[in-house]
Amino acid sequence: MAAPFLYSAWVAASMVLVPFAALTETRKLRRAGVSVARAHEKLGHATEPRPSAGPLVWFHAASVGESLSVLALIGRMGQALPQAHFLITSGTATSARLVASRLPPRTVHQFAPFDAPGPLNRFLNHWRPDAAIFVESEIWPQMLRRTHARGAKMALLNARLSARSIAGWQKRPKLARYLFEVFDLILTQNDQMAEAMVAMHAPPDRVARGINLKSMSDPLPVDEDALFEARAALSHRPVWIASSTHEGEEQTVLAAHHRLLKTHPDLHLILAPRHPERGDAVMRLIDTAGLSATRRTRGEHPGAQVYLADTMGELGTWYALGDIVFLGGSLRPIGGHNPFEVAQSGAIALSGPHVTNFDETYDAMVEAGAARIVKDSQDLAATVDSLLNDTDARDTARAAARSFTESQTDQLDTIAERLIKALELAP
Structure with a gap:
């Protein structure tokens, strides 16, 4: 499918906006105690090496709640895929600190790159994910399309959009189809959201009800x-x-x-x-x-x-x-x-x-x-x-x-199995 005008316009705009976004975000992260090197992960500069063996599964979440919600799932997938490695990206300093203290085995955290050509190309060139799983409402146009173009299998997990977002996507059917077609599997929080995803022009045969992943999180740590x-x-x-x-x-x-x-x-x-x-x-x-x-x-x-x-x-x-x-x-x-x-x-x-x-x-x-x-x-x-x-x-x-x-335990295992199958991660 040819890129819609709105997508092309966003690509052009993002190239102009990146320097300003980089300045603002770097300052914000530095004030929160993040090192310069780690703050530059936003520009696609990795601070960890890519594992040399086994598939790499990338999870992208927005902030604290979304990031923590996937850790239990990563743990289950890691048990089923002993050769796999996992990357989790998020956008805030708080999410980075909390995730770092609870990382499952074979998992690293990085700050998510800006949705612009330079940062994304650097990020994807380094990490080369075999599969990418986006959590809740993380629908960044270039991140989705450029990851898809690299051949990664992709899923939207725990999908949840506001009524306003749903209405907005329904008004832009070409852009919606262009973005949602990248997903091999879309798991929503409930039946209503599954119906909404289809109404937003997601491929009906790839949409299914899942669970609210936040209700499957690991127990909170106790000091x-x-x-x-x-x-x-x-x-x-x-x-x-x-x-x-x-x-x-x-x-x-x-x-x-x-x-x-x-x-x-x-x-x-x-x-x-x-x-x-x-x-x-x-x-x-x-x-x-x-x-x-x-x-x-x-x-x-x-x-x-x-x-x-x-x-x-x-x-x-x-x-x-x-x-x-x-x-x-x-x-x-x-x-x-x-x-x-x-x-x-x-x-x-x-x-x-x-x-x-x-x-x-x-x-x-x-x-x-x-x-x-x-x-x-x-x-x-x-x-x-x-x-x-x-x-x-x-x-x-x-x-x-x-x-x-x-x-709830059996449901989490079921979600892990569905993702492994849909993303073709099984040995």
Whole structure:
């Protein structure tokens, strides 16, 4: 198929924009502590050698959630393909740090190259992937077409696009067909997205429903030393956790905690905002609420009425301290965060009603009794109070969470097998 005008126009525009994008992105990565050499991976300059033997499978994800979601899958594929090596690319410094601490065997991370001829050609010349798997909505025109032109087998995994994106692709049928035809397999999160991909002119015979890969992630890591210190500081006090909260949600959580302290005076709240750089602002909210607090970034231990856990990568440790977890990003129309991580820790997931990013996971967990939906501060306080008072109900919900996580294992193996077959990776 000949390249549509919009594609050719983007190629020309990208060549002009690359110097400006490189300057902006390099500065951003440098401010986040990334070395100059690694920042230049955005321009296609690799900092790791390509493995000399065995097929190379490239996974491209956008940021933290997408990157972490594929690590368990890479592990399963690695077990089935002992000669294969894996490359995972993403765009943010945070994703690079978190992925680096959890890389499966035979896997390296690089920053994704810009969607422009020079960076992509350098990247593809070096890595020469045998297969490429793009995650969720990572539809970069030149990245797709140039990878396809090199002969790599390709898949779109965990496909999820917004209603606005779907409408936009439907208005550009030539460009949509030109891009989506590169995929040998498109696995979507649900039936509705599968129908949408076909409506967006993806090849119908290559589209199938998969699963929400984020509900298959590996258990969050636990720092055993930090966990021991926190447990010692808290002694036998009851604990609940509010994690991944966004601006406008901490007030609701703190109001619920204030209400709970009237009937549970020793209750401790661990508050872990989604963006730790908001720590100072959240600390002011705690002060305004009239609650005492200690703070992780000050090197302090839990012990006051609230512990502000304003760091990255430690949620697994905090989840291990309690069995009631409220997940933010859900009291406002943000889309919610991953309840599967909570279930893996053996805790009960509470969430607001806005969970479009994990509809299927929440539906299944609520039905199983492993998660509950709350609508406001009063409802949140009442639900936590009920669980604190009813040990049997709490134990039943925790058992449901464990059963739910165990039921997902076979699905991840199925996805790995489908990808290996579609991408012709089997020995």
